Amino acid sequence: MLRVSALFTENAELAALSQQAEQLALTQKKWNAVVPAALKPYTQAGSLSHKRLTVYAANGAVAAKIKLMLPSLMLGLKKQGLEITSIRVEVQVQSAAGKPAKKVRTLSPAAAASLEKLARELQGSPLGEAITRLSSRR
Structure with a gap:
């Protein structure tokens, strides 16, 4: 029986996918190191392409706050070792899981x-x- 890691290394498409997942996890870790703790649960680092990092915000207020902090966030990410020239902020609303049952x-x-x-x-x-x-x- 093959191990899962062996499957990812043997198949070229899965190897590329695995490498991209590792890159996203590393970017998220570095993002979490520089973003303020109050905003951490409401943001997620996305793809890094052409030296532009995409960051997803849970709502418009969080996106606006991140945009105000862009210079300091970019400086912090450069200190973390990410080579970026810009940050793109997108609002990605999470779907709500229905209303909780009303207490009797x-x-x-x-x-x-x-x-x-x-x-x-x-x-x-x-x-x-x-x-x-x-x-x-x-």
């Missing part, structure tokens, strides 16, 4: 009893009816 809220027995008492005192009024409905959530 319940009242404690003591709270329900207090509300029932209040509802009896306000019986016949719209507020009393609303409090009756609220007290039934146990």
Whole structure:
């Protein structure tokens, strides 16, 4: 049985893909070293071609902040050993995974009893009816 690494070295197309993946991982590591910690979760380094690094931002606000910091980021990346002349910032919105399920809220027995008492005192009024409905959530 062949090892996975052997497959990547024997096949020319897979070897090129493996080399590109290693280059992207190295670029991301160097990007993470220079980008501020507050922006790190919202950015991702992309391809590096013709001495231009593409950076993907999660939203427009992050992209604008990165654009304001371009000179210092480029200087930091050059110190990290990346030979770049420009950085291209693109907004790449992540698809949201649906809304989380709504929590069902319940009242404690003591709270329900207090509300029932209040509802009896306000019986016949719209507020009393609303409090009756609220007290039934146990």
